[in-house]
Amino acid sequence: MGRRVIKRNNQNAQTDDNNFNTYLTSSLKENLDSIQKMLGNPVDLVIRNFYFAKHACAIIYIDGLSNKQQIEENVLRELERLEQSDQTAELNTSNLLAIIHEQLISISSIKNVDTMDKLSLGLLSGSSVLLLDGVERVLLLETKEWESRAIQEPVSEALIRGPREGFVENLNTNIVLIRRQIRDPNLHFKEYDIGRRSKKKLVLAYISGIIHPELLKEVKKRLSSIDTDDAMESGYIEQWIEDSFLSPFPQIFNSERPDKAASALIKGKFIILLDGTPFVLIAPTEIGGAFKSPEDYYERWLISSLIRVLRYLAAFITMFLPALYIALVSYHQGMIPSQLAFSIASTREGVPFPAFVEAVLMGVTMELLREAGARLPKTIGQTIGIVGGLVIGEAAVSAGVVSPIMVIVVALTAVASFTIPMYSVAISFRMVRFGFMAAAAFLGLYGIILAYIMVNIHIVNLKSFGVPYSTPYAPTFISDWKDLVLRMPAPMLGRRPEYLQTKDKISAKKRRSK
Amino acid sequence: MMYQFKYADDKISDNELMITIPSITIGVGVLSLPSLIAEDTIGSDGWIPIISAGVFFVALAWLIVKVASMYPNQPFISFASVLLSKPIATVLTILLALQGFFITAFVLRIIADLAKEYLFDRTPVEVISLCFLLVVSYAVSGSRVGLFRLNMMFFPIIIFIIVFVGIFSINWYDASNFLPVFQTDFRGYLNASRNSLFSLTGLFVLFFYTSLVRKPDKAPKKAVYGMTMVSIFYIFIYFMCIGVFGYAGTANVNYPIVEIAKEVEIPGGVFERFDSIFFVIWIMAVFNTVTMAFDSSLYALKSVFNLKKIHYILFLTPVLFFVAMIPKDVIDVREFGDFVSLYGLVITTLTAIVLFTIASVKKKVSSEANTSKRRNSKS
Structure with missing residues (x-):
């Protein structure tokens, strides 16, 4: 009996090399050969041949993906025990597999499959495969176990108060x-x-x-x-x-x-x-979610509310501070209090660049330092901080490349952007910041407000799985504002977010004590 | 086609319709309104013309939304066709679309002049208004509900900044500025009322947007609330200006509220010249006016000629720019403004009254027919 090809759609199949959608045969040797051929004679494939009730059998697994001890104790030894018991008397090829399937209790999950495709997926996911001579089906025995990292504190989202466990790769x-x-x-x-x-x-x-x-x-x-x-x-x-x-x-x-x-x-x-x-x-x-940290719910509401307000302020600083600096210095000097205006003017005396170039220069430097710090090992990362922050900042000022005010602006922007709990949103804000800077260089405050309006236009048109990104600001759900900029006391947050239109709307209710 | 949640479809809530009214009316008009009123009235009498104009507009808003909500979820052209016949409805739609067009062009020009006065003196008017126009075009080429959401997002900021100015200019208030009372003659009231009417135009958008409301039966009430909000807001601003400058002083400055903002001193002196900040925030209010006007004009045109929205925008944007640049000087701009307001006032009021009359007559006739039928069937 040759291989039966169940599907040979020439348009869909890429090459013969990639098509394993075939049935198994009844010959053990042929099956083992085709598995080895399919996997390319891998070094980590373990094949153990043995006889079970006078039938040629084999158990195969990938070394490192399966638990060897479990295979020895729970499969091979159990099979040995089964053979010695009387049940094997009336065994023949037709019901052998079914008997093993029933009797092998010490394996938690057993699958009975008949195609090469499913066999390879199981084998490569860590199951061991039991093949029997004369049977066109095989058993996939759940014996997965591989090295994995222990549960540790999440690195990218550290909290002061809250559970210390984070997800792992498993x-x-x-x-x-x-x-x-x-x-x-x-x-x-x-x-x-x-x-x-x-x-x-x-x-x-x-x-x-x-x-x-x-x-x-x-x-x-x-x-x-x-x-x-x-x-x-x-x-x-x-x-x-x-x-x-x-x-x-x-x-x-x-x-x-x-x-x-x-x-x-x-x-x-x-x-x-x-x-x-x-x-x-x-x-x-939704955009408001970027400002929420799990910790907000663990701390008392007053603290959390203040911290959230702080984060909104931080987002404002991240996006607008360099742009405001550019706009004020190059277009609206009259708006700066005169004392400050004089000191800015005097520090900018020797600076050869316009404010925009100065800001872009420092903005890019900051991003470089951040990227370098992220790539390097932690111990060297600190060095980068010192070299970047102190040496470059100080030297740039004394060399007259940038003004000290600019260094303050850039440093504040950097610090502010790291207070936003969602790292990916913080990056977006820092990206948009350059757009605001360009708008400010072009049209001053007027440019900034036009750019701000444009960002808002974009946000009201943006959706996340059909839910407007600007909600609950607009479309407005006043009841959701209780957990937005402010975080109201926990007993008041009894309703699930209305903008999600959940089936069950109430999540908490304060009971009267009896 | 992606699934969208209930509130993310093409419908708006009745609250969004309510906020639409302040969004379209509060714009550049209110900046000069106190000075125009103070020219014709004495002491603090200006509130009488503002209230009378307000009452008129509240009635008008109710009328428009009432007639539009009698035909729920029907666009203007379809219910106007039922009431007036198709050709007349088409002409009316185009006339209303023209109003949106004119308001957009006019405001575009004013915002450029204002920016020149309060933000920069060297940048040419053309650049300022072109940038603004491009942002507006970007907004209207997005989804229509997005514009209503922008209204909802910007409206609190606009209210906040006015209240902020009101609070921090409290040192300059002088109670004697409010006196004398009731000294204005009838002619003065009449002129002032005319000016107040002019600064409140923009209600024509309700003809179009009422059909988008999810619960049309609530809409007339909300429209009344919206317009009342605007009237209260105007009176608040008027009293602020009179309180600080007195009526003679208010009449002498072009944009008294911005001048008050100039005097505001934030404790600690973080910013000087607060008028620039105020004006920058005010651009959001103006932006809402323009997007509403432009978008309703697009909506109207689209119901008459079936072209893609983006084609209209690509065609109308340059035309708008050139129309906005036609007036040469301040006097031209003022005449243009008077024309836009008068045109809008006449066309909106006439359309509303005619439609409402016919609609109520028709309703009466049909209900009488129904009752007589019922009587006949009973007997």
Whole structure:
């Protein structure tokens, strides 16, 4: 009996090399040969041949992806025990596989497959494969185990108060971390295989009693539209499913924190986890969300509200301060208080460049320092900070390249931009800042306000999975303003965000004590 | 086609319609209004013409929205065709579109003149108004609901800045400036009322936008609220100017409210010349006026000739620019402004009254027919 080819669509199949969509044969040797041929005789493929009830068998697995001890103790030894018991008396090739399937209790999950395709996916995901001579099917035994990083504190989102655990690269661990936060049976995880070649597991998580059904339909549609060889990281998925790739603002947020992901789920959002990355995606998002940190809910409301106001101020400084400097110095000197105007003028005396060039120069330098600091190991990163901040800043001023006021402006901008909890949004703000600077150089304050209006036009037209990015400012939901710039006391935040139009609207209610 | 949430479709809420009214009316007119009124009135009598103009416009706003909401979710041209016949409706639509066009061109010119006066003296008017026009074109080429959201976002900022100026100029108020009262003659009231009427035009957009409201039955009430807000706002500004400058002083400056802003001193002296800041913020108010006017004009034209919106924008933007640049000096601009206001006032009022009369007559006739039918069927 030769190989049966179930699908040979010439338009779709790329080459014969890539088409493993074939059935297995009944010959053990032939199967093993074709597996080895398919994988290209890999060094890490382990093949263990043995006889079980006088049938030629083989168990194969990839060294390093499977737990060797488990295979020895729970598979081989169990099979040995099974053979010695009386049950094997009436065994023949037809029911052998079914008996093993039933009797091998010590393996938690066993799959019975019959195509090369499924076999290779299982084998390469860490399962071990049990083949039997004379049977056209094989068993995939769940024996996955590989080295992975322990749960650590999330590096990119440090908090003063809050849980210290962060997501890791292992998908199952990440799911567990979310399950431990929410024990609702309505918490659903839907699995996707992403990547034609990488075949990574992607999991969409949501709470089905809360999330708007149409939103769910939309995200499922978009996820199934992904067709790529490799899903490198969740950021890559983000770019496949976002609403507008032209926008400078991220329409999907990411996080390393299980508590943040869980609170997003409870609010009626969905999250996307991808195997191999600690960053999960959270959507739909709105611009106000960029200013919210999980810590806001852990601290008392007054502190959180003040800190949020501070963050809004920081966003203003990040975007507008260099532009305002340019506009005031080059167009509206009259607006600067006269004392300050004199001191600025005197420090700018020797500076050969117009304010715009000065600002761009320092702005780019700051971005360079940030990038260099991020790339280098932590110990050298500090050196970069000293060299950049002190030496270059000081030297640039004393050499007369830039004015000291400019150094203050740039430093303030940098510090302010790092206070925004969403790093990707902070980058967007810093990017937009250069646009404001150009507008200020061209038309002064008038240019700044026109640029600001343009950013607003863009934001009101932007959507994240159909949810307007400018909500709850506009479309206005006054009840959502309780958790926007200010964070009202916890008992007052009893409703889920209205802009998400969740099925279940109430999330908390203050009970009267009896 | 991407799914969109309920509030993200082409409909607007009744509150958004309410905010549309201050957005279109509050613009450049209010900056010079106190001075125009103070020219013809004595003491603080100016509030009488403002209130009378306000009452007139509140009634007009109610009338327009009422007649438009009698035919829920129908665009202007379709219900006007039912009431007046198709050709007349088409002509009316084009006339109303022209008003939007004129308002846009006029405001474009004024904003450039103002920017020249308060922000820079060397930059040519053409550059200033062209930049503004381009931003407006960008806005109207986006989604229409986006414009209403912009109104919602900018409106609080505009209110805030006026209140801010009002509070921080409190040192300059002089109670004696409000005296004497009721000394103005009838002629003065009449002139002042005319000027107030002129600065309140813009209600024509309601003819078009009422059809976008999700709950049309609530719309007339909200329109009344919106217009009342504008009237209160105007009176507030008027009293601010009179309180600081007195009526003679107010009459002598072109833009008294900006002059007050000039006097504002922020504690700590972070900024001097607050008028520039005030004016820059005020550009948002002006921007809302222009986008509403331009967009409703596009909406009207699109209902008559079925072309793509972007084609209209590409064609109208240069034309608008040239029309805005036609007036040569201040007197020309003022005449242009008077023409725009008068044109708008006449066309809006006439359309509203005619449509409302016919609509209510028709309704009465049909309800009588219904009752007689019912009577017949009963007997």
